[in-house]
Amino acid sequence: MGGIFLSALLDQHYGNQHGLYAVNPKMDRVRGVPCYPSVLDCPEPLDHVISQIPADGLTQLVDECIAKGVRSIHSFTAGLSETGESDLAQIEREIVAKVRAAGVRFVGPNCMGLYVPGVGLSFMPSLPRDPGNVLMLSQSGANANVILRSLSQRGLRFSKGVSYGNGADLQGHELLDYALADRQTEYVVGYIEGVRDGRAFLSALKRLAAVKPTVLLKGGITSDGARAANSHTGSLAGSIAVFDALCRQTGAWRAERMDELLDLATVVTSATRNVRGPNVTLIGAGGGFAVLSSDQIALAGMRVPPLPEETQAQLREFIPIAGTSVRNPVDANFGRDHPLDFVNDAERTRRAFEVICNAHTTDVLFTTVGGWRRPGRDIGPEEEAHHLRSAVDELGDIQDRTGVPVVMIHEEYNIEAVTQRAHQRGIAVLPTVERAARAVADLLEWRKLREGLPDIL
Amino acid sequence: MGGIFLSALLDQHYGNQHGLYAVNPKMDRVRGVPCYPSVLDCPEPLDHVISQIPADGLTQLVDECIAKGVRSIHSFTAGLSETGESDLAQIEREIVAKVRAAGVRFVGPNCMGLYVPGVGLSFMPSLPRDPGNVLMLSQSGANANVILRSLSQRGLRFSKGVSYGNGADLQGHELLDYALADRQTEYVVGYIEGVRDGRAFLSALKRLAAVKPTVLLKGGITSDGARAANSHTGSLAGSIAVFDALCRQTGAWRAERMDELLDLATVVTSATRNVRGPNVTLIGAGGGFAVLSSDQIALAGMRVPPLPEETQAQLREFIPIAGTSVRNPVDANFGRDHPLDFVNDAERTRRAFEVICNAHTTDVLFTTVGGWRRPGRDIGPEEEAHHLRSAVDELGDIQDRTGVPVVMIHEEYNIEAVTQRAHQRGIAVLPTVERAARAVADLLEWRKLREGLPDIL
Numbered sequence: 001m002g003g004i005f006l007s008a009l010l011d012q013h014y015g016n017q018h019g020l021y022a023v024n025p026k027m028d029r030v031r032g033v034p035c036y037p038s039v040l041d042c043p044e045p046l047d048h049v050i051s052q053i054p055a056d057g058l059t060q061l062v063d064e065c066i067a068k069g070v071r072s073i074h075s076f077t078a079g080l081s082e083t084g085e086s087d088l089a090q091i092e093r094e095i096v097a098k099v100r101a102a103g104v105r106f107v108g109p110n111c112m113g114l115y116v117p118g119v120g121l122s123f124m125p126s127l128p129r130d131p132g133n134v135l136m137l138s139q140s141g142a143n144a145n146v147i148l149r150s151l152s153q154r155g156l157r158f159s160k161g162v163s164y165g166n167g168a169d170l171q172g173h174e175l176l177d178y179a180l181a182d183r184q185t186e187y188v189v190g191y192i193e194g195v196r197d198g199r200a201f202l203s204a205l206k207r208l209a210a211v212k213p214t215v216l217l218k219g220g221i222t223s224d225g226a227r228a229a230n231s232h233t234g235s236l237a238g239s240i241a242v243f244d245a246l247c248r249q250t251g252a253w254r255a256e257r258m259d260e261l262l263d264l265a266t267v268v269t270s271a272t273r274n275v276r277g278p279n280v281t282l283i284g285a286g287g288g289f290a291v292l293s294s295d296q297i298a299l300a301g302m303r304v305p306p307l308p309e310e311t312q313a314q315l316r317e318f319i320p321i322a323g324t325s326v327r328n329p330v331d332a333n334f335g336r337d338h339p340l341d342f343v344n345d346a347e348r349t350r351r352a353f354e355v356i357c358n359a360h361t362t363d364v365l366f367t368t369v370g371g372w373r374r375p376g377r378d379i380g381p382e383e384e385a386h387h388l389r390s391a392v393d394e395l396g397d398i399q400d401r402t403g404v405p406v407v408m409i410h411e412e413y414n415i416e417a418v419t420q421r422a423h424q425r426g427i428a429v430l431p432t433v434e435r436a437a438r439a440v441a442d443l444l445e446w447r448k449l450r451e452g453l454p455d456i457l
Numbered sequence: 458m459g460g461i462f463l464s465a466l467l468d469q470h471y472g473n474q475h476g477l478y479a480v481n482p483k484m485d486r487v488r489g490v491p492c493y494p495s496v497l498d499c500p501e502p503l504d505h506v507i508s509q510i511p512a513d514g515l516t517q518l519v520d521e522c523i524a525k526g527v528r529s530i531h532s533f534t535a536g537l538s539e540t541g542e543s544d545l546a547q548i549e550r551e552i553v554a555k556v557r558a559a560g561v562r563f564v565g566p567n568c569m570g571l572y573v574p575g576v577g578l579s580f581m582p583s584l585p586r587d588p589g590n591v592l593m594l595s596q597s598g599a600n601a602n603v604i605l606r607s608l609s610q611r612g613l614r615f616s617k618g619v620s621y622g623n624g625a626d627l628q629g630h631e632l633l634d635y636a637l638a639d640r641q642t643e644y645v646v647g648y649i650e651g652v653r654d655g656r657a658f659l660s661a662l663k664r665l666a667a668v669k670p671t672v673l674l675k676g677g678i679t680s681d682g683a684r685a686a687n688s689h690t691g692s693l694a695g696s697i698a699v700f701d702a703l704c705r706q707t708g709a710w711r712a713e714r715m716d717e718l719l720d721l722a723t724v725v726t727s728a729t730r731n732v733r734g735p736n737v738t739l740i741g742a743g744g745g746f747a748v749l750s751s752d753q754i755a756l757a758g759m760r761v762p763p764l765p766e767e768t769q770a771q772l773r774e775f776i777p778i779a780g781t782s783v784r785n786p787v788d789a790n791f792g793r794d795h796p797l798d799f800v801n802d803a804e805r806t807r808r809a810f811e812v813i814c815n816a817h818t819t820d821v822l823f824t825t826v827g828g829w830r831r832p833g834r835d836i837g838p839e840e841e842a843h844h845l846r847s848a849v850d851e852l853g854d855i856q857d858r859t860g861v862p863v864v865m866i867h868e869e870y871n872i873e874a875v876t877q878r879a880h881q882r883g884i885a886v887l888p889t890v891e892r893a894a895r896a897v898a899d900l901l902e903w904r905k906l907r908e909g910l911p912d913i914l
Contacts, residue, residue, distance in 0.1 A: 054779070055779060077779075078779045078780035079778055079779025079780065082744075083778055083779075085778075110780070138745070139745070140743065140744055140745020140746075140748070141743070141745070142742070142743030142744065142745040142746050143743075143745035143746070143749070144745075146745075191745060193745075193748060217749075219745065219748035219749055219752065220748055220751075220752065221752050221756075222751065222752045222755035222756060223755070224751040224752070224754065224755040224760060224761035224762075225748050225749070225751040225752035225755060227751070227761075227763065227784070228744070228747045228748040228750075228751040228761070228782075228784075228786055229748045231744070231747070231782040231784050231788075232744030232745065232747060232748055232782065232788070233744065256756075257749075257753065257891065258749060285599070286597065286598070286599025286600075287539075287597055287599065287685070287688070287689030287690065288595070288596070288597020288598070288599040288600035288601075288603075288648060288650075288676065288689065289597075289599050289600070290685045290688070290689060291597070291650060291676035291677055291682050291685040291686045291689055292600070292674075292676055292682070292714075292715060293685075294677075294679065294681040294682040294684070294685040295676065295677065295678050295679045295681070295682035296714065297681060298679035298680070298681040298682060299678075299679060299713075303681060304681035304684075304685070305681075306684065321536055321540055321542075322511065322512060322534075322535045322536025322540075323535035323536065323567070325685075325688040325689065327684070327685075327688050329685055331688075331689070434714065
């Protein structure tokens with residue numbers, strides 16, 4: 001097993017409490033953990049074996065694992081069927097035949113394996129140790145890490161994560177059925193390059209997506225991408241039209257880009273999941289920002305309707321006319337004398353936000369937050385994070401009181417100390433108005449496509 | 458004049474060497490600079506007056522400036538025609554009549570005014586003090602700041618920046634003609650909400666865009682955006698189809714989003730300006746990344762053709778088979794034993810990059826750079842910036858030797874110490890493969906649209 005990965009496991013997650021054995025014929029101990037020459041020499045029964053040996057030793061390892069009574073094997077090992085070389089592909093086929101005959105499950109090869117925070121099992125030391133309600137599956141290890149890391153930074157947590165590479169034995173449809181049965185799992189996100197058994201995948205996705213929101217990013221949707229997928233996990237990417245139809249039929253959502261998957265996962269796990277319609281009210285800073293944001297919201301298929309006259313009149317009672325607008329977008333955060341600001345003017349700001357949320361034209365509120373760091377009034381990152389958390393709590397209260405979902409727009413949307421609080425309060429945090437608009441538009445479109453399915457969105 | 462803005466000017470730019478006078482009837486001195494009750498009381502002649510007084514005092518100030526013989530006035534003041542209130546719009550009309558009768562130019566109102574780094578004039582203390590070759594015009598102050606700040610972070614520098622707000626007197630077409638005549642200006646970027654004199658704008662843009670690459674972002678391209686533009690600078694956004702036709706006719710490029718403007722400005726001021734065709738070779742890390750990147754490149758209208766067999770064979774001489782691909786995308790940066798890495802394995806990495814650039818299928822090279830920060834081998838931000846600068850120099854040398862433009866993909870594309878070096882070496886740095894692909898595709902499309910115009914792209 002590779003030094004880096006093993007060290008990470010030893011330091012960060014296992015300790016010895018779960019019965020961890022290192023296997024390496026060239027060493028006696030690894031960081032204080034005794035090291036055995038083979039799995040057969042380990043003194044106790046083994047449940048799961050994690051392997052990072054070169055391809056030419058893998059068959060022997062599998063034989064030994066079967067002899068030892070191991071129940072599952074995960075292999076990082078690359079250089080098998082995905083190379084397109086027939087002798088290497090043959091090794092992979094032999095391994096599958098062996099494990100299937102023995103009733104042992106094999107995860108991979110060519111992948112990162114299992115992330116199960118509930119039992120302290122992880123493949124990257126930086127992933128959160130606390131479990132959550134999202135299951136992540138991904139053939140690619142790199143994309144598994146992107147999804148896990150990015151969504152963790154936004155406050156989400158995972159029931160399980162599985163990177164399954166070439167999917168030689170354990171396949172996508174089995175993971176979908178697992179996600180359906182798993183009580184910890186309420187949401188599913190995944191990255192798929194190819195589907196070996198289309199029929200099994202379709203029926204598993206149908207069962208799962210009906211009852212748990214499921215977002216899948218398909219790699220290889222162009223011919224250039226499909227060629228790369230074939231080099232990567234040996235996957236035959238298949239027709240994107242078929243995969244698309246499959247998602248539409250089952251009520252899953254197909255994301256076209258990684259950002260789209262991440263942003264949709266963020267809003268669907270927040271109170272914005274309950275958004276009623278396409279009408280956005282935007283509270284932001286700067287007229288030019290308001291103009292471009294309105295364009296991007298409209299281009300995403302949402303709307304920016306003017307606030308009702310009576311709402312505008314109510315706002316004008318405490319928002320000065322120069323350099324502001326109360327029509328929608330509400331441009332009042334930089335009003336020099338009386339900016340809307342939960343930290344320095346909480347009472348008035350709460351009142352403005354509630355008036356705006358109570359307008360019948362507001363289906364969802366987008367708001368920028370910040371502006372505390374200005375020329376002549378610099379503040380440190382800790383003070384800013386503190387201010388941001390206060391704003392999150394205020395927005396959470398307003399969301400709770402008015403029932404109108406709030407999306408917070410903040411460039412540094414991955415400050416974990418802030419986004420974790422936001423996620424707990426049901427506030428989605430996204431980096432730009434454009435991405436927020438697209439994510440909410442996706443959600444509304446997705447709900448429409450699910451007509452006739454259980455009302456989970 | 459507002460305390461924040463004046464302080465910023467005093468501290469950062471003016472000093473007293475340019476003859477700066479503060480005017481405020483309520484103060485004697487501002488940070489050591491003597492303060493006069495009115496412009497008429499200033500002891501010397503005045504060239505330019507910067508004003509941030511409320512709207513109701515503006516007419517008197519303009520009268521006094523005219524009496525004093527001032528040549529130009531810039532006013533931050535908001536709360537005039539953009540409010541839609543007839544009495545406030547009337548003030549603006551009167552001011553324009555006065556300055557026109559007197560031959561004085563008025564910038565604004567409702568804007569940030571002038572940024573002229575060559576003479577130490579700026580409206581934000583954080584903008585670079587060294588001048589460059591890009592002229593920026595923007596009605597919006599917020600968007601002026603976004604453009605100036607973002608492009609500065611990418612290493613670009615400015616001849617002049619003008620935020621002209623409502624454009625009551627000084628208008629867009631005059632700035633275009635100025636940009637044409639200005640010898641320091643080689644490129645023009647702008648944010649426009651509305652055009653008051655369509656005919657004058659068209660003919661000025663025709664003269665300018667024929668000989669200097671010009672990228673314009675139009676705000677108010679949807680009806681929601683147009684309504685916001687009207688609230689913001691009193692602009693009538695007009696038809697986007699007309700503005701689009703105007704750009705196509707003149708050889709300017711209309712950007713649809715702020716990112717697009719920034720990214721296109723980045724590539725057009727780099728060696729990528731000379732890209733020959735749509736064929737991208739991508740050197741990157743991770744198979745899943747390669748798949749999604751290929752999809753995004755293809756969706757942007759570019760191509761990811763396989764490298765020629767002989768190039769692949771040459772690469773296989775020093776890139777191991779397991780966990781890598783040499784087809785294109787070349788996935789070799791994370792090869793555990795022999796990663797492509799200019800810092801730790803410069804000789805072999807140079808050889809690989811040159812072999813790849815010399816392939817006839819490579820019109821442009823996209824490459825990720827980094828991977829020095831890994832589990833068990835952490836490095837600080839300074840060491841990383843140093844490594845990044847080394848990589849930039851290596852890529853610059855390869856670009857110079859092979860004539861193939863190189864785009865560096867790096868998430869932290871705004872580390873100025875790195876991007877300034879990159880800009881000097883003609884290396885474009887962009888945050889994602891998707892954005893790089895779109896920017897280069899835009900450039901190729903733009904060149905095609907300019908058929909018959911001078912060969913400046």
